[in-house]
Amino acid sequence: MQSIELDAVVLGVMDYGEADKIVTLFALEQGKLKGLARNAKKSRKRFGGALEPFARLRLQVTLKDGLSTLNGADVINVFPHIRTELGKISHAAYACELVEQLVAEGETNTRLFRLLTAYLEHLDRVPQDASDRRFFEANLLKVLGYQPELARCACCDGELAAMQQLRLAPSGTGILCGSCARTGRPVSSDTISLLIRSLSTGRFGLVRFPPEGLAEAGAILDAAIACHLTRPLKSLAFMEQVSC
Ligand SMILES: [Zn+2]
Numbered sequence: 444m445q446s447i448e449l450d451a452v453v454l455g456v457m458d459y460g461e462a463d464k465i466v467t468l469f470a471l472e473q474g475k476l477k478g479l480a481r482n483a484k485k486s487r488k489r490f491g492g493a494l495e496p497f498a499r500l501r502l503q504v505t506l507k508d509g510l511s512t513l514n515g516a517d518v519i520n521v522f523p524h525i526r527t528e529l530g531k532i533s534h535a536a537y538a539c540e541l542v543e544q545l546v547a548e549g550e551t552n553t554r555l556f557r558l559l560t561a562y563l564e565h566l567d568r569v570p571q572d573a574s575d576r577r578f579f580e581a582n583l584l585k586v587l588g589y590q591p592e593l594a595r596c597a598c599c600d601g602e603l604a605a606m607q608q609l610r611l612a613p614s615g616t617g618i619l620c621g622s623c624a625r626t627g628r629p630v631s632s633d634t635i636s637l638l639i640r641s642l643s644t645g646r647f648g649l650v651r652f653p654p655e656g657l658a659e660a661g662a663i664l665d666a667a668i669a670c671h672l673t674r675p676l677k678s679l680a681f682m683e684q685v686s687c
Contacts, residue, residue, distance in 0.1 A: 444505045444506075444507070445505070446503045446504060446505050446514050447472075447503075447504055447505075447506065448501060448502065448503055448504075449468070449470040449471070449472050449473055449501070449502045449504050450470060450471040450472065450499070450500075450501055450519065450556075451468040451469060451470035451471070451473075451499070451500055451501075451502050452468065452469050452470075452497060452498070452499050452500075452539065452542075452556070452559055452560060452563070453466055453467070453468060453494060453495060453496055453497060453498045453499075453500065453539075454467040454468060454469050454475070454496075454497075454539045454540070454542060454543040455467040455496060455539065455540075455543060456494055456495070456496060458484060459479065461484070461485075462481070462482045462483070462484045462485045462486075463479060463480060463481050463482065463483060463484065464479075464480045464483040464484060464494055465477060465478070465479055465480075465510070466478050466479075466480055466494050466513060467543055468502070469539075469542055469543075469546065469555075469556065469559065470502075470556075471551075471553065471556045472551065473506070473549070473551060474546065474547075474548065474549050474550045474551045474552060475542075475543070475546045475547070475548045475549070475550070476504075476506070476511055476548060476549065477509070477510050477511065477548070478502070478504060478510065478511040478512065478513040479510050479511070479512055479513065480494055480513040480516075481512070481513075483513075489514070489515050489516070490513070490515070490516045491516070491518070493516040493517070493518045493521070494513075494516065495521060495526075496535075496536060496539060497522060497525065497535045497536065497538075497539050497563055498518060498520070498521045498522070499518075499519040499520045499521075499522070499560060499563070500516045500517065500518055500519060501516070501517045501518075501519055502515070502516050502517075503515040503516070520563075520564070520567075522535070522563050522564070522566070522567040523567070524567045524568070525563065525566050525567050528570075528571075529685045530570070530571045530685050530686060531566050531567075531570070531571050533571075533678065533681050533682035533684075533685045533686065534566055534571040534575075534576060534682060535562075535563055535566055536678040536681065536682070537576070537676065537678040537679060537681075537682045538559060538562050538563070538579055539559070539678075540676050540677065540678045541580070541583060541668070541676065542555065542559055542583070544671075544672055544673065544674070544676065545583070545587055545589075545668075545671055545672075546587070552586060552587075554586040555583070555586045555587065558579070558582050558583060558586055561646075561647060562575070562579045562647060565647035565648060569648065571686070573652070573657050573661075573686070574650060574651045574652045574657065575647050575648065577638075577641070577652060577657065577660045577661060577664055578641045578647060578650055579647075580664045580668060581638055581641045581642055581660075581664060582641065582642060582645075584664070584667055584668065585642050587671075589667060589670075589671055590642070590667075591616060591617055591618075591663060591664075591666075591667045592616075592617045592618070593618065593635050593638055593639055594639070596617075596618065596619055596620040596623055597612045597614075597616065597617030597618060597619055597623075598612075598619050598620070598623035598624070599620060599622065599623050601620050601622075603618055603620060603632070603635060604632065604635075606620040606621060606622075606632075607621055607632075608620075608621030608629065609621065609629070609630045609631070609632060609635065610624040610626070610627035610628060610629055610630060611627055611628040611630055611662055611663060611666065612624070612627065613627055615666025615667065615669060615670060616666070616667065616670060618630060618635065618663070628659075628662050629659075630659045630662070630663065631655070631656070631659060633656060634652070634655075634656045634659040634660050634663075637650055637652055637656055637660065638660055638663065638664075
């Protein structure tokens with residue numbers, strides 16, 4: 444079978460048997476896929492130590508149903524500055540685990556690939572930041588079609604921009620106006636505006652949430668993400684631990 448080249452980010456790596464590794468990838472041309480890297484544990488000749496979490500690689504792959512075969516790898520970017528700081532590692536691992544969990548195998552998503560690689564490049568350049576994490580999550584939900592409704596009340600469809608006393612819907616999937624909800628977590632219109640801005644600027648580092656806005660945006664985004672998770676994120680506890 445023919446070997447093709449893929450531009451891919453390593454989402455996860457696990458040892459397989461004595462010598463092999465199974466690598467989960469998100470590729471620009473192919474979406475999410477799993478590949479078997481034979482002898483990757485013992486011989487560094489073909490993979491040169493490139494099969495590391497969140498590395499961006501040019502891979503030679505023989506595509507197969509289920510488990511593809513990885514024939515070789517060239518490093519595009521290992522994001523060296525991320526690897527020297529636990530806080531950055533935890534944010535990169537979290538972003539990769541989110542993509543791994545929320546994306547089905549074989550679904551190409553160019554915008555998601557660009558979002559993930561832009562986040563890794565940003566993390567490599569500057570310290571990790573809670574606003575950037577929320578910016579990534581908001582845009583991740585958008586490019587996957589899971590974006591929470593931010594412009595209209597989830598109950599009466601009224602325009603939220605004109606309303607006061609907004610609250611997070613108990614289901615976690617939207618915002619309610621003051622007439623539709625008397626209980627639930629309050630959310631300020633400033634936070635909604637910053638989230639809407641996050642979805643329109645397209646560049647990391649431009650949107651900064653104040654502390655209360657971070658907590659509110661976090662409640663909205665965590666609830667929206669939780670709707671689509673099938674198991675808890677292993678990287679979340681690690682990220683919260685090292686971010687304190
Ligand atoms: Zn309403």
